Amino acid sequence: MPQGGVHMAAEKRERYEESELYRIRHSAAHVMAQAVMEMFPGQAKIAIGPPIEDGFYYDFDLPRPLTPEDLEVIERRMREIISGHHSYERAVLTADEAREMFADQPYKIELIEGLEEGGTDEYGEPIEGPVEISIYTQDTFTDLCRGPHVEDTNKINPDAVKLLNVAGAYWRGDERRPMLQRIYGTAWKLADELEQYLWRLEEAQRRDHRRLGKELDLYSISDAVGPGLILWHPKGGMVRKIAEDYCRAQHLEGGYEFVYSPHIGKANLWEKSGHLDWYQEGMFAPLDIEGQQYYLKPMNCPFHVEIYKSRTRSYRDLPLRYAEWGTVYRYERSGVLHGLLRVRGFTQDDAHLFCRPDQMPEEIDGALQFSLNILRAFGFEDFQAYLSTRNPEKFAGEPEEWEAPTEALRESLERAKLPYQVDEGQAVFYGPKIDIKLKDALNREWQLATIQFDFILPERLDVTYVGEDGKEHRPYMIHRALLGSMERFMGALIEHHAGAFPVWLSPVQxxxxxxxxxxxxxxxxxxxxxxxxxxxxxxxxxxxxxxxxxxxxxxxxxxxxxxxxxxxxxxxxxxxxxxxxxxxxxxxxxxxxxxxxxxxxxxx
RNA sequence: GCCGACGUAGCUCAAUGGCAGAGCAACCGCCUUGUAAGUGGUAGGUUACGGGUUCGACUCCCGUCGUCGGCUCCA
Structure with a gap:
């Protein structure tokens, strides 16, 4: 939720937080909470219930799991409450008064503590300025809430509200805290708008790549092989081949050279590169081969570094651009796998650029433009750019060392006149990065292209070139993938075109x-x-x-x-x-x- | 990994403790067709897997695996 502001983006939209729809949804969440409280008198513990894009949710701690039938009952009761024309009354309390009022609501107590002591909001994020503890009451229900709300429940259209589903959600998004039950709902001003929204959801399902992948016989995932491992059928294989051929040709034109590397490498390599320190949880268990431990590669970089190091490099050789469609394997927790978009084995259109420090800006600019051109060639226009900065808990090197590289990426984004957001703390362990993300049919964002500045690996793996002065120097390294992974890219491509690929990509034209x-x-x-x-x-x-x-x-x-x-x-x-x-x-x-x-x- | 739902023929789905079924697809025929489904027949099943309850389990219970929706994670 908390993210850096959009830079250079046009201020075209009315701020959602200030819209009437936002207040309607927020108020509908309170009505829902009232209905749930009534369903479990004295037993329902309420957490938080904010508006979200297209709707709202509320988190509850309840004595039993909710069923779809419960949702119908709750929804019916919500309509009754709404029709009761209750006004929303705001009041300001002291922390002690609030504690007394919410004595049997432990989650609210925790929120009150946060407001009182640390000035943190419901997500645990710091709030600036003085904090007021306010409550809102409608009918029999009072909630700790900063608002805003509509004046009266009659502002909520009972025919434009619908509860959608129940899902688990950790209290405060922390997997060590209790798992709550979250009810998602949607609310609109007009019944027609609700209809349209529900139609949009159905439409999204029709263009879901998992459904189209089956209908168009593009790929499958077999239980016999394993979850998150993709089998490309001839039709999907054809689309992928055409996409790859096109990209390879572009890479040759762009001054890249092609390399190939194996799928496994010795443990020692991954120790030196830092992957076993920083990234082990994402790697599959090691293989024992004649007493030596080998790991399946989660990234291609150490191999490309070894190719670079196979001989002495002169400053005149740089930049070197090594490209490989490299298949990597990453352990992903079972609950996160998702069709082609989140898998355990995938092929990156990867490349590593080695350059002198003075060549760095040009190389970043080049990679960024290259990336945008390629994505546009496949019909993508609407993507989001992010600048990911140092993760304070997971980074190599010294914090100061991160400043210049982060600035270099930022400047490249500015030069490209590309609107971007800052993803605080989302960088890789070896350096900051620029990511380009796309939204899928269900409006979820997925990262495709990534351009990563690396000033750590060259040092850890002792990468050098001989400079004009005859001395050894440290090159900079850029990791970049343009489509990201072929699997994810194909998933995005399928959804973007709703399965109707442009003629040049259609498996059968x-x-x-x-x-x-x-x-x-x-x-x-x-x-x-x-x-x-x-x-x-x-x-x-x-x-x-x-x-x-x-x-x-x-x-x-x-x-x-x-x-x-x-x-x-x-x-x-x-x-x-x-x-x-x-x-x-x-x-x-x-x-x-x-x-x-x-x-x-x-x-x- | 966590919470919940789900898992029946290649696909989409029926069968609520008493004979496992339909449509589509496949296969074999007939029809020889003018811009989104012509027609008859045949075959297809360890009801995800393992255990339990029961005279009897697709159905109830337990476990495992997987899928879906979220959450957490996502180099």
Whole structure:
């Protein structure tokens, strides 16, 4: 929740915290808390219940787990309370008065202590300025709350409120504290807006990459193999291959060289690199090979460093840019795995840049621009940039050493005129970084590109170059991945295009649909002709009706459907239908080819 | 990892303690079709896995694995 402000971002939105919708949702949360209190008289312990994007939640400590039926009961009761037209009354108390009032509410007591002593808010974050302890009362329910609220429950539209689900949540977000039950709800001004929101949720599910991955036969995850380990099917494999081929070509143009490295390395390597000190919990258990311990690699950097160190490097060799589609394995706790977006084995489009200190700004700028260009080529426009700073509990080196590199990244962001936010304490152990994140269909943010400044590993692994002065110098190192991991990127790509990949990426670009068996031979010859021209086509020669074939191609989101019947056979043509439903009518094969090639060239 | 829900045919889902089923997909036919599902038949199951209760378990109980929604984490 607490994050640095957006830098250079346009101030286009009204501040949510000051909107009426915010107050409606906040007030709805209080109504919900009242309903839950009534359901468990004297037993319900209440925690906090803020508005969130699109809704609100409230956390409770209850004598038993809530069921979906409970939610219906609570929701019904909420409507009754809302219809009772109760006003929200604010009052200010002293800490002692508040303690007395909430004597049987331990979580509230803890909040009161925080307000009184430390000036910390409900998330445990420090508050600036003097703190007032305020309460809000509606009907029979009083909550410790800083507000604001609507004046009266009649400002809440009972037909625009809905409870969505129950989930566990730690008190104060701390996994050592009790697990509470969180009820999520949504509230709007108009019933229509609620409808639209629920429709949006359904729409999001329809473009969920896990669902599309199955429907479009792109990938699977097999219990027999293991959770978080992806099996790419031919169609998904084709999309991935095209994406990789494109990126490889771009890398060659961008002055990168390709290297390859193994999947495991000796324990000693990971000790020297610092991974076993800082990152062991993210690594799989070691393998014992002839008495030597080996680890599956969670990152590629130590290997690339070894390649660099395989001979003496001159200042004239720099910068060196080593790129590898490197498959890494990271232990992720079972509860966090999520389709393609959070996995245990993935392939990074990784690269390590070694440069002289004076080359650093240019290299960062280059990597940042490269990253933006590539993401745009795949159709992504709406991404968020973050600058992650030193994690005070997990960093190598000295705090002062982090200042200049962090500034270097910040300056590069400013030069790129890219709006960004500061992610305090989110850096990697070896240096600050710039991340580029995208939102998935369900509005969750995922990191794709990352550009990481590293001034630690070169030292730990004793990386040097010989300078003009004939002496050894320490190079700087940048770790960067543009798409991040191919798995996550593919997940994002699927959701971004809702499975309807641009023509250049579509695994099957055209399906030829012969109307009757007598058209199959011609369809095959047209198919061969298109394949020769470099298109990915299939001939649907099943004994189905044309309508069924169109429907299937449509559901597979194939860009072009080429219908072939007597007329086309006669004229040496194809009838082109687009997946938008548009019927372009019959055209000579060459005309279709030109159109398709244009679409591919334009990466449409 | 934690809290909760869930796990039945390739997929989507029925069967609330008494004979494991449907649609789609697959396979074999028939139909030869003009822009989103033609039609008949056949086959398909250790009900995730292991244990328990019961005359009898898909169904109830316990454990394991996995999935989903959150939380924590996310180099």
């Amino acid at each position: 055209a399906v030829l649909i012969p109307i009757a068996d007598r058209h199959i031979e011609y369809a095959n010859s047209v198919g061969d002709q298109l394949k020769k021209a470099g298109l990915r086509v299939e001939v649907d020669a099943r004994g189905e009706r044309m309508n069924a074939k169109i429907r299937d191609a449509q559901l597979q989101k194939v860009p072009y459907m080429l219908v072939i019947g007597d007329r086309e056979l006669e004229d040496g043509a194809v009838s082109v239908r687009l997946r938008s439903g548009e019927d372009l009518g019959a055209m000579p094969i060459d005309d279709f080819l030109n159109r398709a090639e244009e679409d591919v060239q334009a990466r449409r």
